[in-house]
Amino acid sequence: MKMKLCSINMAKNNCHIILSICFLYSFTISTASIQEHPSEPIISRFQQYLQIDTAQPTPHYYEAADFIISQANSISLESQTIEFVKGKPVVLLKWPGSDPSLPSVLLNSHTDIVPSEHEKWNHHPLSAYLDSQGNVFARGSQDMKCVGMQYLEAIRRLKASGFQPLRSVYLSFVPDEEIGGHDGAEKFAESDVFEKLNLGIVLDEGLASPNENYRAFYAERSPWWLVIKAIGAPGHGAKLYDNTAVENLMKSIESIRKFRASQFDLVKAGLKEEGEVVSVNMAFLKSGTPSPTGFVMNLQPSEAEAGFDIRIPPTADCKSLERRIAEEWAPASRNMTFRFIQKMAVLDKSGKPLITSTDSSNPWWNLLEEAVKRANGKLGKPEIFPASTDARYFRDQGLPAIGFSPMANTPILLHDHNEFLNIAEYLKGIEVYESIIKAYTSYTGHARSGVTKDEL
Numbered sequence: 001m002k003m004k005l006c007s008i009n010m011a012k013n014n015c016h017i018i019l020s021i022c023f024l025y026s027f028t029i030s031t032a033s034i035q036e037h038p039s040e041p042i043i044s045r046f047q048q049y050l051q052i053d054t055a056q057p058t059p060h061y062y063e064a065a066d067f068i069i070s071q072a073n074s075i076s077l078e079s080q081t082i083e084f085v086k087g088k089p090v091v092l093l094k095w096p097g098s099d100p101s102l103p104s105v106l107l108n109s110h111t112d113i114v115p116s117e118h119e120k121w122n123h124h125p126l127s128a129y130l131d132s133q134g135n136v137f138a139r140g141s142q143d144m145k146c147v148g149m150q151y152l153e154a155i156r157r158l159k160a161s162g163f164q165p166l167r168s169v170y171l172s173f174v175p176d177e178e179i180g181g182h183d184g185a186e187k188f189a190e191s192d193v194f195e196k197l198n199l200g201i202v203l204d205e206g207l208a209s210p211n212e213n214y215r216a217f218y219a220e221r222s223p224w225w226l227v228i229k230a231i232g233a234p235g236h237g238a239k240l241y242d243n244t245a246v247e248n249l250m251k252s253i254e255s256i257r258k259f260r261a262s263q264f265d266l267v268k269a270g271l272k273e274e275g276e277v278v279s280v281n282m283a284f285l286k287s288g289t290p291s292p293t294g295f296v297m298n299l300q301p302s303e304a305e306a307g308f309d310i311r312i313p314p315t316a317d318c319k320s321l322e323r324r325i326a327e328e329w330a331p332a333s334r335n336m337t338f339r340f341i342q343k344m345a346v347l348d349k350s351g352k353p354l355i356t357s358t359d360s361s362n363p364w365w366n367l368l369e370e371a372v373k374r375a376n377g378k379l380g381k382p383e384i385f386p387a388s389t390d391a392r393y394f395r396d397q398g399l400p401a402i403g404f405s406p407m408a409n410t411p412i413l414l415h416d417h418n419e420f421l422n423i424a425e426y427l428k429g430i431e432v433y434e435s436i437i438k439a440y441t442s443y444t445g446h447a448r449s450g451v452t453k454d455e456l
Ligand code: MET
Pocket: 177, 178, 179, 180, 181, 223, 342, 387, 388, 389
């Protein structure tokens, strides 16, 4: 009965109460009341954040900002809301350190989530439904509302324990990451406010790990969102002739598929990691002449278009890919053109790859590893993030930035149906962040030496 109630999408106020009942149902064996479970308020706060609809393309950013600020107030963090672009707040929180001369620590997370096909989920993606295994189902449960709340929970616990940081800790909750971060992290990273934070290190999002090792990322692939278009003479649907728009586009698609396979084969053969090859995936395919019943069937269309999400490793040869696009994928000789919806630089302004060092020149990497270990976690080897994050904008400012989301033993479900995170992993992640924040804020070394982009 109670489980059934949980799956109903209901008004937010009631939702919290019912979800709490779900929690009781799931986590208590017999008679213990919900208040007796020490983790209940932590889970409930996570659920509240997940229930705020910040889905692109119409995120309710101010609802999220109000919630974050209320959380910050409850643990006495300083807060400010900055609108680099109207309607797109960046919430910046501060836990002042006792030695303001030391470079500070930034814990970044984005507040927006990708949209969901509600009806294809087992539980509504904004319900934050907690099942009997302790899995919380919601868009953003992995990407990346979990991380934003874990930062806050870790600080809540550190404050309660009486811990005093030496370095200041900032938390930024930024908008629009899922659409490129141009009105969010990009403007924030280029601002005077940002410069004045005197940062030494930034943590941003990583990925879930299906095994017991957490994953940490020192770089990421750059997104190029490419649209190719073919034009050709229209004609009767029964006629065989050369240079139709669809034929011309299909030739390109075949060529792109071959390239995709060659890259994927390197991964399948174990020669390259996912983040080390160029990925190309079709995002849309568009052609045809619409009719009331669908499409006109006996007319060969005069235009055909396809869109591709391409991701490029930081050390890839961009020039050769650009040539391939112009000469093989969208050649003028086949009546084709191309444009980019998004084309992020692979190199920084001085022409070097946007990479954070992972060797001894970067003390933050080792501190992270040790801190994770102290929290009884394990870190896999450093990786290139296969998708893209806001960390690029922080690296572009010459800062070391590490992608890390503490989710071990978890299937990778970001942008997928039924995204979930297990509460046990979520709670473990809070302990991991407690350990990291302690280590980072207590570090007294010359942290920025040897890790700026100029020295890579
Ligand atoms: C194009 S900006 C990146 C958006 C999102 N994080 C992705 O990797 O798809």
